[in-house]
Amino acid sequence: MSELANITDIIKYDDSIEQIDKLIYYLNPCSVLSAYFLNVQKNEKVLDMCASPGGKSIVLANKIFGFDTSPLNRIKNINIKNNSNIEIKLSLDVLNYYKINKAGLLVVNEFNKNRYLRLKDVLHKYLPTDLIKSGNIHIINYNGLKLNSFVRYEKFHKILLDVPCSSDEHLIKKKSSDINRWSVNIIKNNSNVQFELLLNAFHLLLTKGIIIYSTCALSYHENDNVIERLIKKFNKHVNIIDFVQEEYEKIYTHAMQQNYNINMTKNNEQFIQNDIINVTECKYHISQNNGELNKNNLSKCVNKEKYEYVTNTNLSNANLSVDKNTNNSYKQKSTQNNSSHTRSTDKCDFLHSNHFKKFKEKTNFLKFFEKTKYGYISLPDKSPFGVLYICKIQKV
Structure with missing residues (x-):
């Protein structure tokens, strides 16, 4: 540079x-x-x-x-000519x-x-x-x-x-x-x-x-x-x-996917990696099922409306973060069907409310x-x- x-x-x-x-x-x-x-x-x-x-x-x-x-990805090879000069050859096939x-x-x-x-x-x-x-x-x-x-x-x-x-x-x-x-x-x-x-x-x-x-x-x-x-x-x-919230969630989700070992604490106990993976696990299940909802995993992240949004959107940009309010309707349904679903949703609620809020507090992004x-x-x-x-x- x-x-x-x-x-x-x-x-x-x-x-x-x-x-x-x-x-x-x-x-x-x-x-x-x-x-x-x-x-x-x-x-x-x-x-x-x-x-x-x-x-x-x-x-x-x-x-x-x-x-x-x-x-940088278009560099074909680099030849060192002498101590002060180099020759760089580029692939031009994608320039236009x-x-x-x-x-x-x-x-x-x-x-x-x-x-x-x-x-x-x-x-x-x-x-x-x-x-x-x-x-x-x-x-x-x-x-x-x-x-x-x-x-x-x-x-x-x-x-x-x-x-x-x-x-x-x-x-x-x-x-x-x-x-x-x-x-x-x-x-x-x-x-x-x-x-x-x-x-x-x-x-x-x-x-x-x-x-x-x-x-x-x-x-x-x-x-x-x-x-x-x-x-x-x-x-x-x-x-x-809410484009600012949308941007925060996009960056937060990307960070979660790139680094599962985010250190967050509750009662001085560190979350283990598997707890954090659950937040982004829904994307994996959707992609594995070609966009079809996997009902067994529906409770692991967000409500059905959010899943439908994800399946109709480019997965690489999917907004998979959890909002506490949007989970309420699904949480009521899951309580009727299977108490384990409620516990999974509660876990995601907690992950979002704590991790996401702390993420926003620590960053100056768009403040x-x-x-x-x-x-x-x-x-x-x-x-x-x-x-x-x-x-x-x-x-x-």
């Missing part, structure tokens, strides 16, 4: 040489987080609805069309991964004409030319307030909606005279535009699809209030996902996010990133 940091130019994939500073795109961390929590997968149809200046789109393109493997990955689609939209032109320049510069020409990425200049603008496209699996807002983040950082133009009426007008954009995004979404709604605004009107209006309109068809009614917000007094509001919405 230290050697790479000191180089001044780089050979691009087409053998041309360019200064490395010209190939680096500096991202606001808020853009990275908004795109990250959308959890884009290969082969999905994704819309970045208000995309300029392009940083979030680059992150999304990398998730859909980027490499599945580290560059997107040429064979033709199922994915990224639609990048910006309505404002000047911002659209800037967006095009950024994407043409920082994405490979043959990806731009492949037909897998569309850079468009549509009005997001007009639903018919997107009629040419099928519905999307994921939509990133980083809406135009009052930009409190930038007003705070710049400390400019722009703050004098701030008013409640502007915020409320922004809120109405944001709701119409979210409404159209919801119509463009496939059932079970996901929207990340984000702003850099502080106002309730531009954040939770917009979500509340969507819930009132579509009621039971809107599911708000800068504060819970709001529907989403999370990071504020300048706690966050290194400044103002960022995110709400994760699923269409059900």
Whole structure:
């Protein structure tokens, strides 16, 4: 890494040489987080609805069309030429991964004409030319307030909606005279535009699809209030996902699977390895039975609804952590059928309530996010990133 940091130019994939500073795109961390929590997968149809200046789109393109493997895994051999030089030969057969990955689609939209032109320049510069020409990425200049603008496209699996807002983040950082133009009426007008954009995004979404709604605004009107209006309109068809809890559980589960020997104590007694394995054992049984539920092991982790979620989701990303409340319904059924099932579920309850809570307490991961009614917000007094509001919405 230290050697790479000191180089001044780089050979691009087409053998041309360019200064490395010209190939680096500096991202606001808020853009990275908004795109990250959308959890884009290969082969999905994704819309970045208000995309300029392009940083979030680059992150999304990398998730859909980027490499599945580290560059280190593409090294064929290394020859030491002398004490100061080495020759590295790479396997180039996966460099143009997107040429064979033709199922994915990224639609990048910006309505404002000047911002659209800037967006095009950024994407043409920082994405490979043959990806731009492949037909897998569309850079468009549509009005997001007009639903018919997107009629040419099928519905999307994921939509990133980083809406135009009052930009409190930038007003705070710049400390400019722009703050004098701030008013409640502007915020409320922004809120109405944001709701119409979210409404159209919801119509463009496939059932079970996901929207990340984000702003850099502080106002309730531009954040939770917009979500509340969507819930009132579509009621039971809107599911708000606690993406921070989801992320904690994903990382916790991964840690449990990677290291069963986590030292936790109860009454100064160390849990043995087999107790901890029970938390992740359900994944093994599901995979062994090709996704079918093994009723004998149903009690070892979570309720049936959670199992159904796991069997319909990529197992490598399955959320197998246990929630105390979601276990109650299953615990009642298992008591009627078999007391041993109840004991197993209680064990999982205990593992989750103690291990998981201690895990969250010890880590600083995402601690800068504060819970709001529907989403999370990071504020300048706690966050290194400044103002960022995110709400994760699923269409059900």
